[in-house]
Amino acid sequence: MIGAGPYGLAASTHLTERGVEHRTFGTPMGGWFEHMPKGMFLKSTARDSSIGSPHPKMGIGDWCAVAGIDPYDKDGGETPIPVDEFVSYGRWFQQNEVPEVEEEQVRAVTRVGSGFEVELGSGERIGTRTVIVAIGTAPYAYVPPELKTGPASGCDGRISHSADHPDLSVFAGQDVAVLGRGQSALETAVLLHEAGASVHLLVRSPGLIWGGPPPPPPEELTLLEKLKAPPSQLGNGWTHLFITRYTGAYRYLPDRMRLRGVQNILGPFGAWWLKLRFDGIDVRLSTRVSGAEPHGDGVRLDLLGSEGARSQLDVDHVIAATGYRVDVRSLGLLSDELASSVKTIAGSPRLSAGFETSVPGLFFSGLASAATFGPMMRFVCGSEFAGPRAARGVAARLRAA
Ligand SMILES: Cc1cc2nc3c(=O)[nH]c(=O)nc-3n(C[C@H](O)[C@H](O)[C@H](O)COP(=O)(O)OP(=O)(O)OC[C@H]3O[C@@H](n4cnc5c(N)ncnc54)[C@H](O)[C@@H]3O)c2cc1C
Incomplete structure (x- = not known):
């Protein structure tokens, strides 16, 4: 597992739950304190900022209770989440769910036979049959x-x-x-x-x-309001409901429609x-x-x-502040041979239902999976969908090998 942000941690804890032996590399929540500014607040709310886990009581609200701070959605209100508190939540999640994270950078991934060789910053080389790349957004930073x-x-x-x-x-x-x-x-x-x-x-x-204040909680909406704009994890509306509830089905939309959705739904x-x-x-x-x-x-x-x-x-x-564009070929992490073997859609890897690329054993999660599974993969809450599926995909690949 390359990456120890929300997507890497979610997949890692699901792998452990399935009994899949693995190693996880990266700086826990590194994407949030190395690449986001001090003093920032999350745009997502307490309702959609939890990291996926197979275990109960690992959400951001549970962390608030443990840390002794007021929940961000106290009394149906909404307090923006400060980035440093979100980092603390993520580290608490990591310490409980993925304590074995190794704070190492992965320098290169090369194909060797039907598996891979992973080279670490320390110079160590590891042979493995499967790799999940969950390196976040920063490696895809786009400057015009x-x-x-x-x-x-x-x-x-x-x-x-x-x-x-x-x-x-x-x-x-x-x-x-x-x-x-x-x-x-x-x-x-x-x-x-x-x-x-x-x-x-x-x-x-x-x-x-500019967005408006968050809508009232679902239990306070009338039936008519719910029919007009059904509540979902990422805001109210039929489109939002589709991308959050039917994330697996998004993959079956035509390429152009999928890519347009990733850009425009919950756009800037x-x-x-x-x-x-x-x-x-x-x-x-x-x-x-x-x-x-x-x-x-x-x-x-x-x-x-x-x-x-x-x-x-x-x-x-x-x-x-011109955003992020996934381009597997220019990532620099995968060897040229490996990168050019990955089938892509507009630079992003084309993924199976189990987050596997066209190269058997090579998986991508997080932003790089948005071109397949939609805008939900741009947000922390998408890790609840991605984590178990990527882990299932890896387990299936190992069984097939
Ligand atoms: C400014 C900004 C604000 C955002 N605000 C929100 C928000 O409010 N709500 C929301 O839901 N989403 C928000 N996002 C999106 C958010 O970043 C992602 O949803 C989430 O962090 C993705 O998690 P991740 O695990 O894929 O990546 P990250 O959290 O970025 O983690 C990347 C991990 O990969 C590791 N890594 C990278 N390269 C290597 C390597 N070569 N070897 C080893 N490890 C490596 C890093 O150390 C880190 O552990 C924001 C993004 C940005 C840029």
């Missing part, structure tokens, strides 16, 4: 080419991705441009401003979208509570960055407005 190539390639260290910043307070007193309009871009902008940076938010679309929007703090930021809508070049100690950005108006913006630093 206009910020990477041409003159922009000379801006080393001055252009980064939002996943590069566990601490935004280092930008206090600086001029920073943030690109994007999703929760990550909006929260990065707010945290930078609160830390004392001057922030320019550059958004291609003509407006920002800011949480209602973040809007209350969204102040003092220079927001430039309908603005596309067409190029970047070094300028003094900072960066000069070329901007293109809605009616073709060109302008320039000089800043100390640029943060691309």
Whole structure:
């Protein structure tokens, strides 16, 4: 098991439950404290932020009871979950469910015969018949080419991705441009401003979208309300119900429809509570960055407005909060031979019902499985679906071998 975030931990505890001998590598909850900023809050609620386990009482509410803190959904309300508390929940989950995690990086996976060789950062090489790759989002961080190539390639260290910043307070007193309009871009902008940076938010679309407060709990909805917008784990509505309740069926939709769903359902929007703090930021809508070049100690950005108006913006630093794109071929973790053998859909591995790729014994979980199983795999709560199925897939492969 490569990865000790929610998806790796969920699959690992399900493997143990099935009696499958395995080793788990990664930094427990590393994706959350190495690649997300201090001071961040989760957009998902207590209802949809638990890690999948075969055992009862391992949800985030159970951790609150053990840790002696008020539940985030006390009295039907909703308090946003601070990232450091979510990390504590994840580590508590790991210590109880997957205590054997080895804090090692996996450097390479190569095919050897009908199995694999896994090379660790320590230099140790392990032979195994099955591998699950659950490495999270950060390895798939996407920076648009206009910020990477041409003159922009000379801006080393001055252009980064939002996943590069566990601490935004280092930008206090600086001029920073943030690109994007999703929760990550909006929260990065707010945290930078609160830390004392001057922030320019550059958004291609003509407006920002903000979510509303969470709907009342299902027991408080009338029958008519439930029929109009049935409650689900990720919000109310028939689409939400389909992606959360019939996640296994999502795989049977045509490719184009699946990919569109992954992009558009629960697409980029800011949480209602973040809007209350969204102040003092220079927001430039309908603005596309067409190029970047070094300028003094900072960066000069070329901007293109809605009616073709060109302008320039000089800043100390640029943060691309431009999301994540799975591309198995350019991951660097799998040998070229192995990566090119994996059948893909728009860069993501095509997976079986048991999360197995077209290479027998090689499994992917987490974000990389969203192109197969839908938007649910972009959220922590998807680990409840993925964990048992990936474990079952591995067990089936081992039996067949
Ligand atoms: C800014 C931001 C905010 C988010 N907010 C929410 C939210 O509010 N709610 C929600 O449901 N989802 C949220 N998400 C999505 C969330 O990150 C995923 O749902 C979840 O973390 C995926 O879990 P994971 O186990 O796949 O990955 P991660 O939690 O990222 O864990 C990755 C694991 O892989 C390990 N790893 C990586 N590479 C290697 C390697 N080569 N060798 C060994 N180990 C390796 C890491 O150490 C880590 O243990 C957010 C994502 C981002 C980027």
